Amino acid sequence: MLKKLLVANRGEIAVRVIRAAQDLGIATVAVYSDADRDALHVQIADEAANIGPPAAKKSYLNVANILKAAADTGCDAVHPGYGFLAENADFADACAGAGLAFVGPSGDAIRTMGDKVAARSAAHAAGVPVVPGSLGRIGSIDEARHILIDTGFPVMIKAAAGGGGRGIRIANDLAEFEAAFPQAAAEALAAFGDGGLYMEKVIAKARHIEVQVLGDGRDAVHCFERECSLQRRRQKVWEEAPSRALSPRIRDELCASAVRLTRAVGYSGAGTIEYLYDDEADRFYFIEMNTRIQVEHPVTEMITGIDLVAEMLRIAGGEPLRLRQSDIIPRGHAIEVRLNAEDPSRDFAPFPGTVSALRVPGGPGVRFESMLYAGYTVPPFYDSLLAKLVVHAETREAAITRLVRALSETRIEGLRTTKPLFLALAKDDAVKANAVHTRWLEGWLATHSSRLVPELEP
Amino acid sequence: MAQIHSPLPGTFYRSSAPDKPPFKADGDAVAAGDVIGLIEVMKSFHEVKSEIAGKNIRFECDNEEPVMAGMVLAQVD
Numbered sequence: 141m142l143k144k145l146l147v148a149n150r151g152e153i154a155v156r157v158i159r160a161a162q163d164l165g166i167a168t169v170a171v172y173s174d175a176d177r178d179a180l181h182v183q184i185a186d187e188a189a190n191i192g193p194p195a196a197k198k199s200y201l202n203v204a205n206i207l208k209a210a211a212d213t214g215c216d217a218v219h220p221g222y223g224f225l226a227e228n229a230d231f232a233d234a235c236a237g238a239g240l241a242f243v244g245p246s247g248d249a250i251r252t253m254g255d256k257v258a259a260r261s262a263a264h265a266a267g268v269p270v271v272p273g274s275l276g277r278i279g280s281i282d283e284a285r286h287i288l289i290d291t292g293f294p295v296m297i298k299a300a301a302g303g304g305g306r307g308i309r310i311a312n313d314l315a316e317f318e319a320a321f322p323q324a325a326a327e328a329l330a331a332f333g334d335g336g337l338y339m340e341k342v343i344a345k346a347r348h349i350e351v352q353v354l355g356d357g358r359d360a361v362h363c364f365e366r367e368c369s370l371q372r373r374r375q376k377v378w379e380e381a382p383s384r385a386l387s388p389r390i391r392d393e394l395c396a397s398a399v400r401l402t403r404a405v406g407y408s409g410a411g412t413i414e415y416l417y418d419d420e421a422d423r424f425y426f427i428e429m430n431t432r433i434q435v436e437h438p439v440t441e442m443i444t445g446i447d448l449v450a451e452m453l454r455i456a457g458g459e460p461l462r463l464r465q466s467d468i469i470p471r472g473h474a475i476e477v478r479l480n481a482e483d484p485s486r487d488f489a490p491f492p493g494t495v496s497a498l499r500v501p502g503g504p505g506v507r508f509e510s511m512l513y514a515g516y517t518v519p520p521f522y523d524s525l526l527a528k529l530v531v532h533a534e535t536r537e538a539a540i541t542r543l544v545r546a547l548s549e550t551r552i553e554g555l556r557t558t559k560p561l562f563l564a565l566a567k568d569d570a571v572k573a574n575a576v577h578t579r580w581l582e583g584w585l586a587t588h589s590s591r592l593v594p595e596l597e598p
Numbered sequence: 599m600a601q602i603h604s605p606l607p608g609t610f611y612r613s614s615a616p617d618k619p620p621f622k623a624d625g626d627a628v629a630a631g632d633v634i635g636l637i638e639v640m641k642s643f644h645e646v647k648s649e650i651a652g653k654n655i656r657f658e659c660d661n662e663e664p665v666m667a668g669m670v671l672a673q674v675d
Contacts, residue, residue: 175664193664194609194664195609195662195664197662481640482640489642490639490640490641490642492607492608492639492640520606520607520608520609520639520640521608521609521638521640521664522640522641523640523641524640524641
């Protein structure tokens with residue numbers, strides 16, 4: 141078992157990881173920038189270390205300062221949270237090199253899954269369906285023409301070294317493809333130092349479905365799926381587990397494919413395999429693997445009763461997987477919404493400031509994951525996520541009713557938040573029927589966003 | 599002499615990208631409406647436009663420096 145953990149993150153995830161470690165009797169060290177001296181994660185950790193100025197590059201992304209803090213405080217492990225250094229293979233290697241257990245997969249596993257082409261190849265080799273397109277990098281336009289006979293149009297031309305929606309071009313026919321291909325190669329070379337390209341067919345109306353996995357380097361299990369189809373600018377805003385869109389047969393196939401891939405790459409820790417699911421064709425396609433704990437992990441915890449962060453800590457401490465697949469049984473339905481410091485009526489303009497008063501929702505089936513407290517000033521330098529409201533109930537319908545109840549209880553005064561968005565979505569017929577896809581929310585916002593005016597308390 | 603203030607709290611940037619030249623170099627003239635920098639607030643970027651015209655801009659705030667709303671970013675003659 142680990143003895144002392146440095147949490148290399150901030151905000152709600154730092155609070156979440158510190159709580160999980162303390163529940164296991166592991167001592168905790170928070171790190172903080174000059175802008176986060178008053179942050180909750182600093183207050184609740186057993187110790188705290190300053191790691192530099194507000195700019196993330198000089199603090200939360202500063203590997204030397206973080207490793208020094210770990211050495212100075214006598215830590216034997218580092219949890220990276222999500223974002224910042226969580227999927228940085230060199231950081232994972234640097235931790236290992238400094239004798240620290242990195243709570244996550246090996247640097248090599250992060251490298252393989254972080255390279256989009258290598259990840260696609262690994263998925264294909266493990267018998268996981270991938271989006272139709274090139275299996276590896278495209279060598280020439282001639283090679284692309286052959287592949288296009290099978291895929292058809294539209295296709296996305298993607299940079300092998302890209303990610304997060306960057307370096308993507310869409311071609312609707314061969315002429316567009318031939319014009320875009322050399323431009324995309326030049327752009328990828330300039331932006332990423334690597335002109336390598338691959339391509340994927342555009343799946344027009346797809347759901348985002350992802351499978352939570354746990355591995356110990358030898359064996360792996362899945363903790364069922366989440367659906368995160370409600371997205372704005374490729375950022376998830378509402379997540380649920382399980383997905384109502386899947387038949388039992390497709391769910392079994394999907395989850396089994398995720399376990400195959402997790403085993404094939406010798407994965408250790410918690411990870412997420414992301415897929416697109418095409419309702420009409422009743423088919424799923426691998427898109428990528430996230431080699432970290434995800435923001436939306438609590439919905440899986442609510443339906444399975446598993447503390448995923450605690451399992452990560454046990455695995456990093458050298459324990460084999462405690463759970464057999466037959467131990468993991470989903471119950472009921474969970475929904476998470478992301479309360480961000482943004483004004484949904486003004487194109488989601490960021491709204492940092494001071495929380496003048498706070499009323500946290502409670503009662504059965506309600507979980508509020510947050511770093512807020514009354515009097516806390518949200519700094520402008522980092523992510524806008526303030527809180528994740530997670531509800532659990534016997535059915536999806538009951539979970540939506542409970543979500544509205546819990547949102548109505550929630551008051552975050554002094555800031556504008558995305559709460560009005562979720563109150564409106566919970567009452568929308570398409571959301572209630574789960575008749576959505578990954579581009580549905582942006583269309584809905586075009587006609588509804590002006591009515592999502594947040595209450596702004598004095 | 600007049601001052602250009604930051605409209606928002608966040609991180610101030612002098613250019614649109616690390617490999618791009620600054621919007622304004624020290625000593626440049628500024629017209630009303632000219633972009634003089636960007637403020638990053640919670641990962642979103644907002645242009646800072648000068649509301650005044652003047653000569654010989656002098657930046658009081660460095661690239662990538664944290665700023666508060668109302669802070670002086672630059673002075674012009």
